[in-house]
Amino acid sequence: MTPNPYLWLLPILPLAGAAINGFLGRHSSKKSITAIALVFSGAAFVMALILAAGFSSAAAPYYFDLAHWIRAGSFQVDYSFYLDQLSLVMLLVVTGVGFLIHIYTVGYMWDDDGYYRFMSYLNLFMFFMLTLVLARNYLVMFIGWEGVGLASYLLVGFWFVKDSAASAGKKAFIVTRIGDFGFLIALFLMVKHFGTLDFTQVFAAVHVLPSETGGAGLLTAIGLLLMVGAAGKSAQIPLYVWLPDAMEGPTPVSALIHAATMVTAGVYMVARSSAIFDRAPMAMMVVAIIGTLTALFAATIGIAQTDIKKVLAYSTVSQLGYMFMACGVGAFSAGIFHLMTHAFFKGLLFLAAGSVIHGIGGEQDMRKMGGLRVYMPVTFITMSIATFTITGFPPLAAYFSKDEILWKAYSSPQGSWVYWLIGVITAFLTSFYMFRLWFLTFFGDYRGAPAAQDVNHPASDAHALHAAHESHGHGEPHESPWVMLGPLVVLAVLSFVGGWIGIGGRFEHFLAPVFQGGMGTELSHESAGESASAVTETLLMLISVAAAVLGFLLAWALYLRRPQLPARIAAKLGGLYQAVLHKYYIDELYAALFVKPLIDGSTTILWHGIDQGGIDAAVNDSADAARHISDSLRHMQSGNLRSYAGWVAAGGAAVIAYMVWMGIR
Amino acid sequence: MVPLSYYLVLSGILFVCGVLGFLIKRNIITIFMSIELMLNGVNLSFVAFAAQWHALSGQVFVFFVMVVAAAEAAVGLAIIIAVYRTRETLNVDRVNLLKL
Numbered sequence: 181m182t183p184n185p186y187l188w189l190l191p192i193l194p195l196a197g198a199a200i201n202g203f204l205g206r207h208s209s210k211k212s213i214t215a216i217a218l219v220f221s222g223a224a225f226v227m228a229l230i231l232a233a234g235f236s237s238a239a240a241p242y243y244f245d246l247a248h249w250i251r252a253g254s255f256q257v258d259y260s261f262y263l264d265q266l267s268l269v270m271l272l273v274v275t276g277v278g279f280l281i282h283i284y285t286v287g288y289m290w291d292d293d294g295y296y297r298f299m300s301y302l303n304l305f306m307f308f309m310l311t312l313v314l315a316r317n318y319l320v321m322f323i324g325w326e327g328v329g330l331a332s333y334l335l336v337g338f339w340f341v342k343d344s345a346a347s348a349g350k351k352a353f354i355v356t357r358i359g360d361f362g363f364l365i366a367l368f369l370m371v372k373h374f375g376t377l378d379f380t381q382v383f384a385a386v387h388v389l390p391s392e393t394g395g396a397g398l399l400t401a402i403g404l405l406l407m408v409g410a411a412g413k414s415a416q417i418p419l420y421v422w423l424p425d426a427m428e429g430p431t432p433v434s435a436l437i438h439a440a441t442m443v444t445a446g447v448y449m450v451a452r453s454s455a456i457f458d459r460a461p462m463a464m465m466v467v468a469i470i471g472t473l474t475a476l477f478a479a480t481i482g483i484a485q486t487d488i489k490k491v492l493a494y495s496t497v498s499q500l501g502y503m504f505m506a507c508g509v510g511a512f513s514a515g516i517f518h519l520m521t522h523a524f525f526k527g528l529l530f531l532a533a534g535s536v537i538h539g540i541g542g543e544q545d546m547r548k549m550g551g552l553r554v555y556m557p558v559t560f561i562t563m564s565i566a567t568f569t570i571t572g573f574p575p576l577a578a579y580f581s582k583d584e585i586l587w588k589a590y591s592s593p594q595g596s597w598v599y600w601l602i603g604v605i606t607a608f609l610t611s612f613y614m615f616r617l618w619f620l621t622f623f624g625d626y627r628g629a630p631a632a633q634d635v636n637h638p639a640s641d642a643h644a645l646h647a648a649h650e651s652h653g654h655g656e657p658h659e660s661p662w663v664m665l666g667p668l669v670v671l672a673v674l675s676f677v678g679g680w681i682g683i684g685g686r687f688e689h690f691l692a693p694v695f696q697g698g699m700g701t702e703l704s705h706e707s708a709g710e711s712a713s714a715v716t717e718t719l720l721m722l723i724s725v726a727a728a729v730l731g732f733l734l735a736w737a738l739y740l741r742r743p744q745l746p747a748r749i750a751a752k753l754g755g756l757y758q759a760v761l762h763k764y765y766i767d768e769l770y771a772a773l774f775v776k777p778l779i780d781g782s783t784t785i786l787w788h789g790i791d792q793g794g795i796d797a798a799v800n801d802s803a804d805a806a807r808h809i810s811d812s813l814r815h816m817q818s819g820n821l822r823s824y825a826g827w828v829a830a831g832g833a834a835v836i837a838y839m840v841w842m843g844i845r
Numbered sequence: 846m847v848p849l850s851y852y853l854v855l856s857g858i859l860f861v862c863g864v865l866g867f868l869i870k871r872n873i874i875t876i877f878m879s880i881e882l883m884l885n886g887v888n889l890s891f892v893a894f895a896a897q898w899h900a901l902s903g904q905v906f907v908f909f910v911m912v913v914a915a916a917e918a919a920v921g922l923a924i925i926i927a928v929y930r931t932r933e934t935l936n937v938d939r940v941n942l943l944k945l
Contacts, residue, residue, distance in 0.1 A: 821937045826868050 184242035186227065187261040187314060190271070193224045194306035201303065205296025214286050217299035221282045221306055225275040232268060237693065240264050243316055250319075257377055262316035266694040269516060270313040270448055273523045277440045278306050280667035284531050285432040287664035288538060292430075298338060302436065305331035309441050313448065318367050318377040321449070325363065325413065328442045329356050335437060336429040348428035355422040359412015363449075366405035373398055383455035391459045403456050403463025406449065407470065414446025414500045417474045421767055423497055427489040431534030434489060439496050439530050440523040447503040447519050451512040454695050458510070464594055468508020472589075472602050475501030477764075479609035483616070484750075484760040487544050488533050491617050495570065496526055498606060502585050505603065509595040511588030513691040517682050518581035524678045525569040525578060528671035532563035535660040535668065536621060540628055546620040553622040555657035558665045560622050562672040567618045569675045571611040571728045577679030582607065583721050584682065590720060591713060600720065604727050611731025619739040626657065852893030859886030873925050873935045877918075884914050 197220025205213050235242075241264035250257040263271070282302060289298050308331055312324025330353075337349025370377055374385040392399050410416070415423035426438050437443070450457065450467060457464050475498045482494035499522050506515035537544055539556050553560040569576040572583065586607070589599035659665070681687050738746050750757040759765065816827065863883030867876050888907045895903025929935055 819941050821940070822868050822871075829864050829868065 182239040182242050184231075184244055184263065186231070187242065187244040187263055188246045190224055190227050190231075190275075190314060191261075191307050191310040193220050193227065194303040194310065196220055198300045198303035198307060201296050202300035205300055208296070210290065210295055213296045213299055217303055218279075218282055218286070220303060221275070221279050224306060224310065225279040228271045228275040231263065232272060235263075235268055237265065237690070240693065245316075255371065255375055257317055257319045259320060260316040261314040261320075262379065263314060264694055265691050266448070266451060266516065267313050269520060269691070271310070273520050274306070274309050274313060274441050277523050277527050277671070278302075278309070278436060280670055281432050281436040281440070281527065281531065284435075284534075284664050284667040287661045288432055288534055289430060294338065298335075298430070301331055301334045301338070302432070305335065305437060305442070309445075312445055317379060318370065318382070321452075322363065322367065325409075325445065325449075326360065328437070328445060329353060329360070329413070332356075332426070332433075332437050332442055335433040336426045338429055338433065342428070345428040348422075348425040352422040352426045355419050356412040359409045359419055359446075362405040362408025362412070364409075366402045366409065369398065369402050369405070379452065386455050386459060389459060391461065393461055396462060397460075399456055399460040400463045403453070403460040404466060406453055406456070407463060407467050410446030410450050410504070411470060412446075413449075414443050414504070415474075415497045416446070416470050416500065416504060417477060420474060420478065420497045421770060424490055424493040424763070427487070427493050431489070431530060431537060434493070435527045435530035435534065438493065440527040443496060443500060444503070444519045444523065447500065447507065447515055450504070450507045451516055451695070454507075454512045457507070461594065464508050464510065466508075467504050468589075468594065468599060471501045471504025471506075471508050472599050473501070474498065475505060475606045476602050476609070477501075479606045479613065480760060481763050482613040483609060484757065485613075486546055488536065488546050488549070488617060488621065489530070489544055491546070491613055492526070492529050492533060495529075495610065495614065496522075498610060499526065499570070502582065502603065502606070505589055505599055506585040509589050509592040509599065511585065511592055512695045513688040514581065514584040514588050516691060517687050518578070518585055521569070521577035521581040521675070521678050524671055525566045525576075525675040528562060528566040528668060528675055529570065531664070531668055531671065532559050532566060535559045535664055536563075538660050538664070540657045543628060546617060548628045549621045549626070550624040550628075551622070551626040552657055555626075556659040558659060559668065562665075562668040563622070564618065565672045566675055567614050571614050571731060572607055572724060573728060574725065575679070577675050577677070579725075580679035580682045583724060586724055587717050587720055591716075604724050607724050608727035608731045611728040612735050615732050615735030616739050619735055623740055624743065628657065849893055849897045853890055856886045856890040856893065859883075859889060862886075871936050871938055873928065873937055873940075876937065877921055877925065881914060881918070884910055 197216055200216050200220075201213055231242075241262055243260060243262045245258050245260040247259045248256075249259045282299075285298065285302060289295055292298065305328060308324045308327025310324070312321055312328060315321035315324060333349045333353040336352050337346045339345045340349070367377060370382055374382050376382060376385070386399065389399060412419045423438055423443065427434055429438070457467065478494045478497035478501060482491050482498065485491045485494060499518070503515040503518050503522070506512070506518060535556065536549065536552060536559060539552070539559070540549065543549065565576070569578045572579045586600055586603045589595045589603055590597060738749075762768075816823075860883050863879045863881075863886055866879030866882065870876050870879065888910055891903040891907045891910075895901065895907075925935065928940060932940060934940070
């Protein structure tokens, strides 16, 4: 443990940017807003780089106690930060990708009236995300956890005049709140049983406990509740429904919050709590099963979506499922590795998709795109790199991370071939829907609306809101400005080479001290690295690459060679296709199961019954009664002297009568 | 010897006359006289009790009441004259500026 007095600067920098832009931005020029937003987020990135440069595994973890917070008897929580290998990785991802997306935003949101607001929210998000990542105890983590939820709400509902955006923001916030509820109860359990929320102390207390192999116990309960929180934040079954709707937000938001950083907070939290999960095999299994199912489930939905951002959203849900699968089989570092590469390539995919949307005037429907590689070559090249990355083609980043997960799912003691098989099927589906997107968007002929109509096009994208401000008409698809393309290129390079740091298990070794805790699993696996398993590993690797190639070929056959075929297949599949197209009617199911009873119950019982019938009625009736009584009493005060005297006499008479009656002498 | 109850009945009658006069009459001077009537009704019961119980305190009290009544008469009449000078009426129903 080494103190590091600079840790607190990291979150504070973006907060300062958010405060300056938020309070003063309305009246400042766009240039100064841009400068402030970029300088403060860039400074955070530079700080992170400096910390990384000075990072030594021997001295780690670093910590810094900023202030006392809660002191109640033996229970204390401080506002303190913590930096170990795991948070360092997260730190670099959050500040690095975050900074790139800030730059991109300058180009994407420049014409929007709420530019200063947007920049301020982005910086605010960075602050909370860094708080989450740098927290030294669960409570400070929870602050960041809730804070990123707030920022997500503000940014999803950024175009709040649009009804769908406003309700998507609410949905995102409320659904994740359900998860937060589980997280909070897990914290209460920790306070009750361990008397502390500090990471190190909790894990030390956990180490003393035996592994709960037989049945459910305290650690299983905590683990499952933490997973509920993670499922909410990271959009896993059954709480994933908010993420696709969150695509109502501007594209930089989708890239930053709903692909690269915030949604991975759940994975980070589960990895951070690895000591707890290690001793609760049942909770681990649940994590793995949820992750695996989500990966497959979301991938199948992604196949039939026509909105380019929705495809990417389901892809994000699916990839997060992979990460949880990795955590669930004890391969935490593999999960974090995929988290990192995912941040690169999914951030890139979203930004490139944003560039496409920007370039054709706010259209998001892939059926109206096509042939765009001619119009926007840089976007095309970067997007291609991202597509080949996510589908797992060697030697791109996700090839290493996804392969690591699949191998661990197969080989780790908690793993099983079922996870692996579903993982490979998902990889095939991923490859199929990603190349479908790629072919539909960039190949064939442009299917968009002809020139001049586009400005008032009732596009589904909120982009239409500011399309009217654009000076350049959207007659023809055009390439985006370099301020947007620059981040794309940087992320493309990272997506290309980002996986190389994992070669030879270097990434895993780097993270090993964090997960060493109760960790028999990962290390024992390494020692058992026989030649037989090496053969198996190569074989499995070949199979997953083959699955990716197969997906590519299928997408090529269906969407480039014979574009009329998909419609015929869809017609033939009928009900099944409809179910997939409508996302298995999950939203409708939730609406019928939870939302409608809740609304009805609230309307009839809580609103009309208790509120109007009980509380309001009590208040109104007592007010009415007071008014009536005082209305009659008012007439006593007539101003007539003799009537006053009469009341005095009557009162005296009443007193005397009473005394006579009671016989008081 | 006249029984005590006779005095008390007379005292009560006087007092009630005073109250009724106070409530019914509109002229301030009449009201003022009604007040005096009430005071004297009470005085009568004081002296009656004093005679009955051979206690002097009742009679002393009556002197006090008389003194106060005399002072009150002086002040009261002065007020009445002042009211008449400003309002040019002695009807209490029209002296109602304090009413809302």
